[in-house]
Structure formats: structure tokens, C-alpha cells
Amino acid sequence: MAATECDALVIGGGPAGLMAADTLLSAGRRVILAEQRPSLARKFLMAGKSGLNLTKDEDTETCLAAYGEAAGTLAPMIRAFPPAAVTRWAEELGQPLFTGTTGRVFPTAMKASPLLRAWLARLAGLGLDARTRWAWRGWAGADTLFDTPDGPVRLAPSVTVLALGGASWARLGSDGAWAGILEATGAPVVPFAPANAGLRVDWSAHMAAHFGAPLKNVALGAGGRTTRGEIVIARTGLEGGALYPLSPELRENAALAIDLAPDVAPETLAARIAARPSRESASNRLRKAARLSPAARALVLECARPLPRDPQSVARLLKAVPVPHAGLAPLDEAISTAGGLAWPGLSPGLEIAARPGVFAAGEMLDWEAPTGGYLITACLATGLWAGRHAAET
Template identity: 60%
Template sequence: MAAEAWVIGAGPAGLMAAGELARAGYAVHIAEAMPSPARKLLMAGKSGLNITKDEPSAALLAQYGGAADWLAPILAGFGPQEVKAWAEALGQPVYTGSSGRVFPLVHKASPLLRAWLAELEGLGVQMHRRWRWTGFAGADLCFETPEGAVQVTPAPVVLALGGASWSRLGSDGSWAAILEREGVELAPFAPSNAGLLIGWSAFMEKHFGAALKGLRLSAGDIALRGEAVISARGLEGGGLYPLTPALRAGAVLRLDLFPDLTEAALAARLAKTAGGSAANRLRKAGLDAAKQALVMEVARPLPAEPAALAALLKHLPVPHQGPRPLDEAISTAGGVTRAAVDDGLQLRARPGVFVAGEMLDWEAPTGGYLLTACLATGRHAGRAAAGGKAPL
């Protein structure tokens, strides 16, 4: 009779770990607290499922900040090329866009997830829905289930419970208290890939929902080309997300509203508008209504001298109150520290228990990086948990 292994959490990391354990000969059970698996993956796929970023390993690793060193061997085993091959093996052809982002041809998550779940079912993996993990009782795992309290004694276990954002989809971070009681070292949760809180005046209301395009955004030592959207509570959008670590630490957000012009060239353009009203000068310089409003909101009174105004528009400081709250972020930083696990992602404080995905303390911007690392750490933990058992 095959030994049992349990995976707690049916997101991408958990499903990947389950497949590795099943192929190694274990009778695998997945416990999922929600009524259906991979809800966050399905939500992400509504706007086009970006499964990875096809770029050289150095560029890829740079997106993982301080976690790059320890994630490097894990991503080397399952990086962008492997993610693409995995999706296509599930019957989901992919294509690479001009930015290097990789998408399924159908652009949706549901066909990929259905194929993945069918593969796992074919490997004998059993899914237990509405099973919420409540902790340990000695060697046992404890669950609240529709049938009441249940305890099981598996070996091994892979925890893949997600971070602490989007709790309505299942990632509520409640596991942190359980692991803390077991002596597992944790880094505090913090929002990642989050919008920015700004207390606008009533002057900005008519611009809520307007896009700010063609920007160069910077905070701390991070700078990039991108876009943002003015919202009732501040700014949001993909251009901000890579800046979240710096903004979270209190760095000033600066916007270059003319990234294709030098300061000197912009000053020369502004000199031709000298003497007009501030709003008229901004319009004639080439700013649309949303950008004009932003400048007037955060930088009045504007300098009259062209060189000074050009410097301001090339380095516009935007005061803010930090990222949106944790549960409103796309992902989270913090969680189980690297020091708390061995090279196989096994908890040092709890041998036989492995951790994968967003439970671990790493972060990365959107654009395929999050999903790639979840898949890679799930595969790595699953293989390590299998302990070298021969495939079926």
C-alpha cells in the first residue's frame, strides 16, 4: 500500500507539489479550505493569464530582490522554458508577447486549471474541499471539515497556503499563528504589488479613472517606464507594482512626465510658453488633462522659470501614505523565512513538513514572476518531500 502524503492548499504551488509526490508513488491528498481550488489563479486569469516571463536568468532573478540568491537554484530547475513546456504538455499552447510575457493562447486560466486537475486525478490525487487546517496535534494534522473535526497522520506534508492578501479567495495568512506556535521563524507580512494611498483634494475627483501613460516612475533605486491610473484613493496599476518595496519603506514616488525629452529640451519647449497661465503652459508643453491635474495637485505654485519647471516635470514628487492595505494587495512579502527551512524547503522546527509558494518570504512584481516562483517552489518542495522515492 502506498504511503500517504498530504498537501495543504490547492493553489499553483500546492498542485505542483501534489503532482511531484504522486509521480514518486505516494497516495496524495490535497486539503483545500475553499469550495474549489486555485481561486486566486482564476481571478488573475480574468485579465489574461501571464504564466511566466521569457527572459535571461539574470534578468529574471533580479526581480526577486533579496531572495534571488536562494531562489536561483529552484528557478534554475523550473524557469520560464520549463513553465512553457509544462503548460503545453497540458494541452495549452502558449505565445510570447513583445514584452517577453508568456500567455496561453486562450488567455484564460480555466482551461489550464481543468487540464491540470484532470492530470492530477489521473495520478490518483484526491481533493478534499472545505477542509480547513487548524494546526498540529503531535504528529497529526488537524482539520475542520463539513463532517466535523478530522485528524490524519501523514508523512510527508507540503504546506502551500498562500500569503495574506485577497482573503476572500482563501489566502488569509491564518497559518502564521500556527507555525509561530511551532517555533518557525516568520517575517511580518507586508503588501506587495499594491496601489498607492494618496489623499486627493476635491479638485481631482473628475479625473478618477484616468490613465497616466508614458511615464517613467521611480522610488529609491528602482526606476522603470510604465503607466498608472488615478483612483479615488490614490494611484494604482502595473507601473507602480515593482516600486512597492521602496514605497513601503517610505521612499518618495517621482514621475518623469516627459521621459523622451532631456531637461534641456523640455526647458526650451517651456520657454516658448513663458508668460501664460500655469495650466496653459502645461497644456502647450504636451500634458493631457489628467497629467495637468496631477501637477497642479501636488506641485502648486509652479515655478515660472523654464529650467526650474522642466526639472520639476522630469522629477515630479508625489506625496503618499504608503501602499494599500495588505488584503487589497495582489501579493505579500513576509512569511516563512529562508533561515526557517533547509535547502529542500523543509521546516527546521518541524521535520517532515515542507513549505512552498507565497508562504515563503519572497516577493516579485507581476508579469509572470509570481506564478513562476510559486510553480518552481511547489515542484522543489514536492520533490524534496518525496525523499527520492522512485517514480511509479
């Protein structure tokens, strides 16, 4: 079968792939975008069902710090498309935005579909040729192979951008199957691991009454890192935004401790406990002296029985409740993934050294970040960066 020549090929129809296609089209390149699912940006739409957190209203350097070890490598890309640029981009697509109390930026519509429709309309106007249900199968020499509803297809693109996602939410198309194809070419790939994932805890039966209950205004510590916010007691363990930044430490099986009264000094807490009648039950003492919610009291009794009797020891316990756990939730249940294409195998322009003329973007790359707009920001920024460098090829 002879291959069909094409100018520029983008494989993957999520935010990184769409941004790469936008950039290539804007540079005058003719673009075919191939997506294995029946429609584009499925994970993007799913993420936006409960409010699409596009970015964080903060300066570029503060934003970069959220990317941890990858911050230095991502720096030129994030600086080229920082949070302020993400905001302008969405507004230029006709989407009004607002900033929440934590600095997170959302579309006023609180969902992804209006933004995606406006973006796809723009891309169609630029001439994007989108092919859905095209499953990438790798290469045969210079040809790029696809399985399509009309049978096998071969393309011979001048330049390619891969934006195939990580390995979470496989049902939406981000299955990580590309890793084996690229490893076979000699591209180094860091094994995938869950990021922004729930924590597995083997609860006893008495915790069932509290499944779905929030633990508000708590501080969490693991492996020397601390976070603060809200988590939720789930059937399988713990979930929530305050937990997710600790994914790197919890992946290494670091112990988790929860401060249930982060605004109260241990001495003050101990004094309140000491003032309660000695005959009072442990649960009532926690409720009245420590002012803990039913869910918080249940957590203490679940994880720290038998409770100490002296007020100082109880206070210390409430400031660091140890939560035995079985590690992070499985990869496919994670919001995002760590691992992917290793940076040493990429050029500064995100070209894959083992496959010249092929660039990569988005969650395929070996970076991770907490929720809060950082995931989409980096996907857009790396898509733009790869698209710019591919356009010059």
C-alpha cells in the first residue's frame, strides 16, 4: 500500500494536540489531526463536567514551582504561554472567565463544551482536517500507520506532533499504548505512575457511615511535604485536592499524617481537652473540646485507638493523626500520570531524538503537577511549543 503524503500530522485530539494543530495551521501548514476515539478532547470534556479549571491566576515563576523536578525543563514553554496567556486565549475564543477564591480560573459556563466548540470552530476555519476513529499503529520505515473505519491507512507526513496523553482514563483514549512503540524506536520512556490519585485505605465497617463526608480545613503531611485544604472519606480510602499534591511522596509509601486542627496550637488544644470532665467519653471529648466533625472523630477512632488519656498526648495525636494506607489508587483511576517520554531523549524543541521530524507534547512527557489548572496549562504550553518547532521543520 502506497503512503499518502501530507504536510503536517498531529496524532491525539486533546488540548496539547489541538494547540499543536492550531499553531501549525497559524504558521501556514496544512494539518491532518488523527484521533482514535469517535470525538475529540474526551478527557478535556470529562474534566470540565464539574467546572473546567483552566489555569491559576498567579505569576509565571510561582506557576513553574508547581511542576517540581520538571520545572526547569518546562520553564521556556510555560514562560511562552503562562497563566495570563491561557486566560487571554480562552477570552479570545469568546469564553468569559472568573477567578475563584483560591486563584483558580474557570469559564463562567463552568464546563468545557462551549470552549471546545469555539476552539474547534476556529480550527475548522483555519482548515483543520480532523480524522476520528483513526488508531495509530506506529511506523513502517518513513510511513505512519493507522487502523481506520475504512481499513489500514499509511501517511507520509513532512512533520508529526504526537500528543497521545499519559496512561490514566484509558476509556477516554489516554491509554499509554504508545510507550511500547516509542521504546522500540530507542526513545527512553519513564514508567508510568499515578499522580493526583486517591489513597487506598482499608477501612473497618464502622467507617461506612462516613463515606462521602468531607474533612474540611485540614493539613496533611507526607515525606516532608505539607498541604492544606479539604479531603473526602471515600469507600476506597481518601480523595481530594489537599491530598493530590502529596502523590510523589505517597507513591514512595511515605506515611501520611493529618492535622485536624491546623489553626489551633497544641497547647491550646490540650487546655481545652483538660477542661472537659474526666468521665466524658472519648468521642464527646473530641467533639466538645477539639470541635471535630463526626467524620473527623470517626477518623481518629479508626486510626488511633486506644486513645491516650492525658490531654497533651491527645492534642499531639489530633495534630498528626497517622493514617495507615495501601498506597495510591491504580493508574487508570488517577487524574493524571507521572512518567512518559524522558527529557534526555528530546531536543529543546520537543523533537524526539530517536525519530527526527517527530515532536511530542502534553502528558506524554515526563512531568507531573497538582490539580489547580497546572495540568491544562502545561498541556497547552507544550502543545504550542511543539507546534512552533514542528512548523519550522
